[in-house]
Amino acid sequence: MTQHQFNALPGPGDVVGPVEVGPVAHGGHCVARLDGRVLFVRHAVPGETVTVRLTDTGKAKFWRGDVDEVITASPERVRPPCPVAGTCGGCDFQHVTPVHQRELKRRVVAEQLQRLAGIEWNGKVEQVGEPLGWRSRMRYVTETGMAGLRQHRSHDVVELPTGGCRIADPTGPDVETLHILAREAGGMDMSVAVAEPVSVVAGRQVLQGSRSVREQVRDHVLQVSTDGFWQPHRDAPEVLTKAVLQALKPKAGEVGLDLYCGVGLFAAALANADVRVVGVEQDRRAASWAARNVPGAEIISGPLERHLADLPHAVDIIVLDPPRTGAGQKVVTRLAALRARAICYVACDPAALARDLATFAELGYRAEQVRAFDLFPMTHHIECVALIVPA
Known part of the structure; x- marks a missing residue:
């Protein structure tokens, strides 16, 4: 009798398999099949044979699970550098060599672009820095009285291991300090910014440093709230700014838009x-910082969808850096009507990027170039920069 034969349908906690692991899918898991049913399996590598401990069987068409035992391992499998990598929800790929992590992400970007936008992409995922110690922004939960992180798709807390989170910038507070600050946080989530100065806040409490920090990108200094949005990879602001400028090739006197502008990173460039x-930014605090960081820019505070009519009628270049859900048809339609000579789309989700590129294509624009950057090593996340021009 095989391991997955049950008198009734298995449920969460049951082990099924063995199964052959298929391709990587968007979201940090691989696809396998069990008696015709799709299994989304975390901590697998394509080509392996594994058994799977089920975590979610609530969907009729697919189940979710985690590798329970590796029967035939991929040559790309390695021992994770973090002892809680299998339970913490922060990292998906610590069990994969860094080079193969980028290959898996390349496959995801290519598949999303082809399936959703009809674009054949033969690019690569560009390495940025080292795979550990890159994250200058961290958010810890403190409800247990200790600093921790959430489990995957769960509210359960994983306490930080000895040595701390392996992808966190090591120049930030050490584990003992984080636990002390967590007790002061009183159950509030605790945001850490490794910048100038190193700061920690929880709600309205400043536990260390200050309410805002300074970030220097090239020759421009920007102020950002300690718990506000800033690219988490320490090298990301420089890398993305360079990529945007190389794509757009801005000229003096042109009119440019920075949409979803945050604190003004691209507006400053x-x-x-x-x-x-x-610039347009929905978050009021970020918009206020953007106005101060880039005093020569006009910053509109509010949702972009509500301010489309307030955009200039003649625009040369556009930077579009939407949230994970993408810009959407309404925004893309309005931007295409402006007939800018070039649009640079900065995307943290390849599926959302592909959907919006498909809409741009319907409106007379095409993706001339798509670059992908590994700005989230050890996780499934990836950043893309697309240059969009009139077809």
Whole structure:
């Protein structure tokens, strides 16, 4: 009798298999099949044979699970550098060699672009820095009185191991300090920013440092809230700014938009190139910082969808850096009507990027170039920068 034969349908906690692990899928898991049913399996590598401990059987068409035992291992499998990598929800790929992590992400980007936008992409995922110690922004839960992180798809807390989170910037607070600060946080989530100065806040409490920090990108200094949005990879602001400028090739006197502009990272780069910049940012605190960080720019505070009519009627270049859900049809339709000579789309989700590129294609624009950057090593996340021009 095989391991997956049950008198009734198995449920969470049951072990099924063995199964052959198929391709990687968007979301940090691989696809396997069990008696015709799709299994989304975490901590697997394509080509392996594994048994799977089920974690979610609530869907009729697919189940979710985690590798229970590796029967035939991939040559790309390694021992995770973190002892809680299998339970913490922060990292998906610590069990895979860094080079193969980028290959898996390349496959995901290529599959999403082809399936959702009809684009054949033969690019690569560009390495940025080292795979550990890169994350300058961390958010810890403190409800247990200790600093911890959430389990995958769960509210359960994983306490930080000795030595701390392996992808966190090691120049930040050590584990003992984090646990002390967690007790002061009183159950509030605790945000850590490794910047100038190193700061920790929990709600309205400043536990270390200050409420805001300074970030220098090239020759521009930007102020950002300690618990506000900033690219978590310490090298990301420089890498993305360079990629955007290389794509757009801004010219002095042009009119440019920085949409979903945050605290003004790309607006500052465009302003330094003597572009007249209009930025739009929904978060009021971020918009306030953007107005101070880039005093020559016009910053509109509010949801972009509500301010589409307020955009200039003549625009040369656009930076579009939407949230994970993408820009959406309404925004893309309005931007295509502006007939900018070039649009640079910065995307943290390849599926959302592909959907929006498909809409741009329907409106007379095409993706001339798509670059992918491994700005989230050890996780399934990836950042793409697409240059979109009139077809």
